Amino acid sequence: MPSGARRSRASHALVQNVGLVLVIGLLAACIIGYCALFVIAQHRFPGGFELTSTLDNTMPLAFAALAQTLVVLTRGIDLSVGGVIDLTNAVAAQTLMGGPVSTTLWTAAILLIGAACGLLNGVLVAVGRLQPILVTLATLSIFQGLAIRILPQPGGAMPPGFTNVLANPNWPISLLYIPLIGGLWAIFRRTRLGVAVYAIGNDTMAASSHGISVRRTVILAYMLGGVASACAGLFLAANATAGDATTGDTYTLTSIVAAVLGGVSLFGGRGSGLGALFGAFVTVMVVNILFFAHIDPLYQTFYEGLFLLAAVISANMIGRAVRRRR
């Protein structure tokens, strides 16, 4: 590659990560807007309590968005995210009340359940050669059914040790998880699997002819997605200190919203888990802003829809402008 023709590394990095830069900007704008409205309403700055509750409320969506991203990067889509969250949430409510050892073992088992759900999706997509949207539509129904079978009524309880680790009400413990997710994502991108996921998202044929096993990669991407969804289910249970076999349903669609806001392309191969993480925060912050702006809650989804459209349209335009300038 002729080095003279290349722009500086910084400019290259900016153009490659324009989606990530945009979502960070969006998040910053949301935080400023939220603080301004909060000060007007409460005559003080948001403090530790607001920080903790916002972070804790976001963690399930952050993991769901991560799950969605892993699958969307391979040119798929996972409509069963909500079903896996329902299922893992229900299992958590039925099993976690035991000694510390049993709780730990069951937590691991729940992550395995998530992986198994992802395995089912991945095998049907990669080996069964079915369209991802159809497979996950059908498995969504199956997982939802299983969840209700396991936990017919909302309830159950969470051991305090478990909730304190995942969603401590007194301390913003999520501040530890966010860099952890970011670090894990940075490692994942550099593994063979991570490179393969991006490669098949960009061009499946080319990836396959370069010796990447498309089947194996797709299956593993869905499995990792399933584990992330299971994490979402666990965090949701910890946050609510109880289980509910239907609260996960909404995460199917909001995970797509968060991923899109985070700059993940639904056409595959573009975007990052970090972006999806920030996208999840933007999604939650918008709801907070609407609350403090005294918007009638009945109109909430109206403004969320408008916001999503505005964000996607402006990201399209900015992305195009940046690429043209090059």
Place this chain on the structure above:
Amino acid sequence: MIRALFTRDRRRIVYAFIAGIVLFAIGQAVRPGFASLDGIRSILTVASFVGLVAAGQTFVILIGGIDLSVPWVLNAGAILMVTSSLGSDARAIPALALTLGMGALVGACNGAGVALLGIPAVVMTLAMNGIMQGLTLGLSGGMTCTNCGAYAPPVVQAAVHLRLLGVPIVLWIWLLIIVAVSFVLGMTRFGRATYTVGNNARASHLAGVNVSAVTIILYALSGFFSAMAGIMLVGFGGQAALGMGDPYLFQSIAAVVIGGVYILGGRGHYLGSVAGAISLTVLVSVLLAFNMPDYGRSIIYGVVILALLLLYGREEDSA
């Protein structure tokens, strides 16, 4: 000769119809009277609501799109119908025009977002669903408005419940729509343009097809049919309710796909979606006849869809 008559797409339609008939037979075996005239009539009536939504979904899936705004366009249509007609036959016609126009307009907005602004269909219609949900809830005050409890005009209720030659009028309407949609897709320039856009939008553009216009019209049709299903549903149940559109999103997509319409566009027929809508409705009824609890229905529903897809919904490319 026979092979030429039964192309892959036509075979899929036949399979979907056979699945429906087999399910009817199972239902009859489990509960005698299941496949009686009355049973068939009521199942087909319920299937027609899915079938109407699936008509719109077929249109947009044929160009590789998808319409996730179905639930709240349908719900908004149902509420607009009762609140604008106030249960009087005299207002029925303007109320019908208003409701169907609202559906078409919202659909056209979806199409414009996809075609002109380049927003992915999933994002555009998902956002539109939220917008319509917020508007519906907000404007109706969460269904607390004074007119929200109004009934559908008697003429609309009659259209669903009354029979003509032993067949509910709504089924005649559905038959008319089946013929019209099949005619438009199979025999007109517009139908041909739909298939070419679905196969290759860029090539169609170069060949002189106005891709944006086709896209906008198809999404408008989807909105139109969602609103129409909303009208039929208030005619069926008498009143509107919040959330009445929710089941129709996934059901309409499943019906379209089971009927052999290729989810990435360019291949399939509305007749297939019709067969899919009927099979799915019979399946649910059979599971009800088995006294299957909710969760069991949900699981078997998913398993059956997967089984049908594995039987004939597979991609051929890497075979």
